[in-house]
Structure formats: C-alpha cells, structure tokens
Amino acid sequence: MKLQTATRLALYAVMALSREPERQFSTAELAERFDVSEHHLAKVLRTLGRAELVEAVRGAGGGFRFSANPKRVTLLEVIALFEDITSPPGPKEPGVRTHEGKALGAVLAEIDDVARATLGSITLATLHRSATRR
Amino acid sequence: MAAADPSPPIQVRKAKPQDLAVVVALDAAVTGVKKPDYWRDRLRQFAGRDPERLFLVAEAEGQVVGFILGEIRAWEFGSPPSGWIFAINVAKGARLDGVGTRLFEAICAHFTAAGVDRVRTMIAKDDPLVMRFFRSQGMVAGPFIELEKVLP
Numbered sequence: 572m573k574l575q576t577a578t579r580l581a582l583y584a585v586m587a588l589s590r591e592p593e594r595q596f597s598t599a600e601l602a603e604r605f606d607v608s609e610h611h612l613a614k615v616l617r618t619l620g621r622a623e624l625v626e627a628v629r630g631a632g633g634g635f636r637f638s639a640n641p642k643r644v645t646l647l648e649v650i651a652l653f654e655d656i657t658s659p660p661g662p663k664e665p666g667v668r669t670h671e672g673k674a675l676g677a678v679l680a681e682i683d684d685v686a687r688a689t690l691g692s693i694t695l696a697t698l699h700r701s702a703t704r705r
Numbered sequence: 706m707a708a709a710d711p712s713p714p715i716q717v718r719k720a721k722p723q724d725l726a727v728v729v730a731l732d733a734a735v736t737g738v739k740k741p742d743y744w745r746d747r748l749r750q751f752a753g754r755d756p757e758r759l760f761l762v763a764e765a766e767g768q769v770v771g772f773i774l775g776e777i778r779a780w781e782f783g784s785p786p787s788g789w790i791f792a793i794n795v796a797k798g799a800r801l802d803g804v805g806t807r808l809f810e811a812i813c814a815h816f817t818a819a820g821v822d823r824v825r826t827m828i829a830k831d832d833p834l835v836m837r838f839f840r841s842q843g844m845v846a847g848p849f850i851e852l853e854k855v856l857p
C-alpha cells in the first residue's frame with residue numbers, strides 16, 4: 572500500500588510528537604529528521620493542528636506539541652485527514668458499471684475493508700509499543 | 706482535590722460452575738441474548754480437567770468482572786498447535802482498567818506453559834473495540850485468511 576507523501580509525513584510527525592508528549596518540536600527539526608522541506612511539513616502540521624492532534628506552542632523556542640490521547644488516535648484517523656484510501660470509485664469512473672468493473676470492484680472492496688479495519692484498530696500507543704517489542 | 710479511588714486488585718482464577726449466572730449476564734450485555742445452556746456446556750468443557758482448554762475469570766472484590774476462554778488447537782493446515790482465544794468479555798463498569806489485559810496475559814501464560822509458541826484469535830472486522838484491544842496486546846495479522854461462501 573502506498574500513502575501520499577503528506578499522509579506519511581503526518582503519520583511520522585504524530586508518531587514523533589506522541590512519543591515525547593512533553594517535548595516541543597520545531598518544524599525545522601522535524602523537516603530535517605524526515606528529509607523534507609519545512610514548507611511541506613508546515614502545511615502538514617497545520618492540518619494536524621486543525622484536527623487538534625498537535626498544538627502550536629508560541630514564544631521563544633516554540634514549536635509543536637502532541638495534544639491528543641495516543642491511546643485513542645488510530646492510524647486511520649490521521650490518514651483520513653489527508654486522503655481517502657478506501658473509497659470506492661464514483662459511478663462516473665469509466666467502466667465501473669460493466670461486468671468487468673463490478674467484478675474487479677468487489678475484489679478491491681474486500682481489500683479496502685481489511686485495510687480500513689486494520690488501520691482503524693492500530694492506535695499510536697500500540698504502534699509505539701510494537702516498535703519497542705521488535 | 707481528592708485522589709481517584711485506586712482500582713481494586715484483580716484476581717484471575719479458573720472458572721467454576723457457580724460462575725454461570727455472571728458469565729451469562731456478561732455475555733448477554735454484549736450480545737443481547739441470554740444463553741445459559743451454551744455457557745453451561747462451555748463451562749463444563751473448558752473449566753474442567755482438560756489441560757488444553759481454559760476458562761478463566763477475573764474477580765475484583767469477590768465479584769466476577771470478566772472472563773476469557775480458549776484452547777490449544779492443532780491446526781489442520783500443517784502448522785504446529787497454537788493457543789486459540791474464543792471469547793473475552795469485561796463488564797462495562799470495569800473496562801479500561803487493565804482487566805482485559807490481565808485475562809489475556811493469564812491465558813497466554815497457560816499457553817506458554819503448555820509449550821505452544823503463539824496465540825491466535827478471530828475478530829469481526831467491524832468490531833474496532835475488540836480489534837484495538839487485541840492489537841494493543843501485540844497481536845498482528847497471521848498467516849491465514851478466513852474465507853466463506855453463502856450456500857445455495
């Protein structure tokens with residue numbers, strides 16, 4: 572499965588921030604860690620801020636801090652802020668109403684179902700724990 | 706501000722026939738159906754002497770607040786036997802306090818002692834609560850996919 576860059580950056584950012592919830596991270600620091608432009612990352616952090624997953628800390632040494640409950644935030648929730656990975660093709664997509672389109676659509680829907688259930692069942696806390704276990 | 710009451714200590718023990726009423730009630734609270742005959746059979750089969758089958762309950766202050774049942778299964782597909790969890794259930798008022806984790810760890814300890822090296826279960830895809838719980842215990846997708854067909 573491939574996620575868009577912004578989605579992946581958002582996941583990295585919430586993982587990094589939720590792992591050290593007391594700490595503030597500057598955009599520059601995160602950009603360097605994940606090897607992307609500050610501009611790109613700032614945009615991602617704004618979206619995460621609007622969703623109240625992170626908050627901007629003002630003043631000198633300001634930056635971003637995790638502001639949600641890592642035991643309750645799932646990967647699916649973060650992903651859904653950036654892209655819809657499991658939406659069926661709209662009725663106007665070419666071919667979807669044909670025999671072939673329907674047959675393929677059923678298989679893809681099966682896969683989406685599993686993806687949604689999996690991503691919706693893994694919280695940030697679970698993810699951190701699994702990385703420690705390995 | 707007064708500190709929150711500490712949670713009462715949890716004891717995990719083997720289920721007994723006398724636990725039937727609580728088990729039936731706990732199950733009915735989740736499924737909406739009372740199944741005393743079913744659970745009587747399960748208690749007989751899983752809480753008896755068979756070392757490969759387990760029915761455990763968690764008690765807080767003498768009250769049963771949850772249960773788990775499972776068995777050691779020989780797999781048909783040429784893989785070695787593994788622990789299998791059939792059901793887990795914690796009373797609504799006792800959730801999010803580590804009871805489910807204690808039950809899971811207790812049954813896993815039995816499985817380990819019996820010599821199997823992994824534990825499996827099956828979860829409804831549309832049941833995020835149970836799925837999140839098992840994921841939080843470190844469970845991940847296994848090597849099998851369940852398939853089904855509606856029969857004519």
Ligand SMILES: CC(C)(COP(=O)(O)OP(=O)(O)OC[C@H]1O[C@@H](n2cnc3c(N)ncnc32)[C@H](O)[C@@H]1OP(=O)(O)O)[C@@H](O)C(=O)NCCC(=O)NCCS
Binds near residue numbers: 791793795800834839
């Ligand atoms: C799933 C269940 C057993 C969990 O029991 P519990 O005693 O609340 O579990 P714990 O307190 O040990 O929780 C362990 C972890 O599970 C996850 N979890 C449990 N409930 C959760 C919830 N409501 N939301 C998100 N994660 C949850 C968390 O990661 C939690 O860790 P945390 O406490 O550090 O946040 C309980 O909710 C239950 O009985 N649900 C109904 C079960 C059911 O439908 N059974 C029939 C089919 S098997």
